[in-house]
Amino acid sequence: MSANAIEIETLRKTYAATARSEAKEALKGIDLEIPRGSIFGLLGPNGAGKSTLINILAGLVVKTEGAVRIWGFDQDRAPRQSRAAIGVMPQELHLDPFFTPRASLEVQAGLYGVPRARRRTDEILDLIGLTDKADAYARSLSGGMRRRLLLGKALVHTPQVLVLDEPTAGVDIELRNMLWQNVRRLNERGMTIILTTHYLEEAQEMCDEIAIINHGEVTARDTTANLLSRLDGKTLVVRPEAPAALPPLPDGVVGEARPDGSLVFTYPSSRFPAEAVLSAVREAGISIRDVTTEEADLEDVFLALTRSA
Numbered sequence: 055m056s057a058n059a060i061e062i063e064t065l066r067k068t069y070a071a072t073a074r075s076e077a078k079e080a081l082k083g084i085d086l087e088i089p090r091g092s093i094f095g096l097l098g099p100n101g102a103g104k105s106t107l108i109n110i111l112a113g114l115v116v117k118t119e120g121a122v123r124i125w126g127f128d129q130d131r132a133p134r135q136s137r138a139a140i141g142v143m144p145q146e147l148h149l150d151p152f153f154t155p156r157a158s159l160e161v162q163a164g165l166y167g168v169p170r171a172r173r174r175t176d177e178i179l180d181l182i183g184l185t186d187k188a189d190a191y192a193r194s195l196s197g198g199m200r201r202r203l204l205l206g207k208a209l210v211h212t213p214q215v216l217v218l219d220e221p222t223a224g225v226d227i228e229l230r231n232m233l234w235q236n237v238r239r240l241n242e243r244g245m246t247i248i249l250t251t252h253y254l255e256e257a258q259e260m261c262d263e264i265a266i267i268n269h270g271e272v273t274a275r276d277t278t279a280n281l282l283s284r285l286d287g288k289t290l291v292v293r294p295e296a297p298a299a300l301p302p303l304p305d306g307v308v309g310e311a312r313p314d315g316s317l318v319f320t321y322p323s324s325r326f327p328a329e330a331v332l333s334a335v336r337e338a339g340i341s342i343r344d345v346t347t348e349e350a351d352l353e354d355v356f357l358a359l360t361r362s363a
C-alpha cells in the first residue's frame with residue numbers, strides 16, 4: 055500500500071470557453087504526492103488554481119486530464135472509495151438556514167451512506183463545540199459557529215483525508231485557535247490534513263510540508279523548514295541623520311541607497327545578526343536616526359521561489 059494519502063499525476067484542468075469568457079487552463083499538468091499523516095499546505099496567490107485542485111479532489115470539478123488517487127483509490131476506477139476517503143471543509147458558508155447542526159450532520163451522514171448505528175453526531179458536535187447549539191436553526195448561528203459546523207460536516211464519514219479551504223480567512227483569533235486545535239487533534243489521531251491558506255505565518259506554524267502553486271503549476275514543494283531556509287533574506291532600512299553614501303559592507307550584505315535618503319540592506323539572517331549591518335553603518339561615521347525592518351511576505355516567497363525554481 056502506498057505511503058501517500060494523495061497522488062496526483064499530470065493533472066490538467068481547462069475550463070471551457072463561454073459566451074463571456076475564453077477557455078482557461080487552470081491546472082497545467084500538476085504532479086503532487088501528499089504523504090499520509092501529514093499536515094500539508096497548498097499556498098498560492100488568488101487565481102493560482104488551489105480551489106480547482108481541491109474541488110477536483112473533492113469530486114466537485116471534473117478534471118480534463120491526468121490521474122488522482124485518494125488513499126490509494128483511483129478517482130476514475132474507484133470513485134466511491136476515493137470519495138469516501140476525503141472530507142472537504144469549503145470556503146463558502148453555505149448552510150441550509152432551517153437545518154439545525156444536528157440535522158445538518160445527520161443529513162450529511164445520510165448522503166455518505168453512513169448507517170445510523172455508525173454515525174458520530176454527538177461526538178462531532180462535541181468536537182466542534184456546538185453541543186449547546188445542536189438544536190438551534192443554522193440561521194441563528196454566528197459566522198464562527200457556521201464554520202465549525204462546516205468542519206463537522208466534513209467529518210461525518212470519518213475520512214482519512216481532510217481538506218480545509220482557507221479555513222481561517224476572516225475569522226477571529228479565538229476561532230482560529232480552536233480550528234487549529236481541532237485540526238491538530240485530528241492529525242494526531244492519524245488524519246491527513248490538507249489546507250490552503252494565504253497566510254504564510256499560518257502555513258509555517260501548522261504545516262509539515264508545503265506546495266506552492268502559481269499559474270496552475272507547482273513551483274515549489276518541500277518541507278516547511280526547507281522552504282523557509284530558502285527565504286533567509288532580511289531587509290533593514292536605515293534612515294541616517296544626514297545624507298550619507300553606502301558604507302563598505304561585509305560580503306553577503308547587499309546595500310541600496312534609496313532616493314528618499316534611506317539606506318537599505320538585504321542580508322541572510324542566518325549568517326548575520328542585524329547588529330553586524332548596523333556596526334558597518336556606524337563604523338562609516340553615519341549616525342542613525344531610525345531603523346525599520348521589512349519582513350518577507352507571501353509575495354516575496356512566490357517571487358523568490360519562482361525565481362529559484
Ligand SMILES: Nc1ncnc2c1ncn2[C@@H]1O[C@H](COP(=O)(O)OP(=O)(O)OP(=O)(O)O)[C@@H](O)[C@H]1O
Nearest residue numbers: 069078079080098099100101102103104105106107
Ligand atoms: N468555473 C470556472 N470557469 C472558468 N474559469 C474558472 C472557473 N473557476 C476558476 N476559474 C479560473 O481558473 C483559475 C484558477 O482559479 P482557482 O479558483 O482554482 O484559483 P485559486 O488559487 O483557488 O484562487 P482563490 O484563492 O482566489 O480561490 C482562475 O484564473 C479562475 O478565474
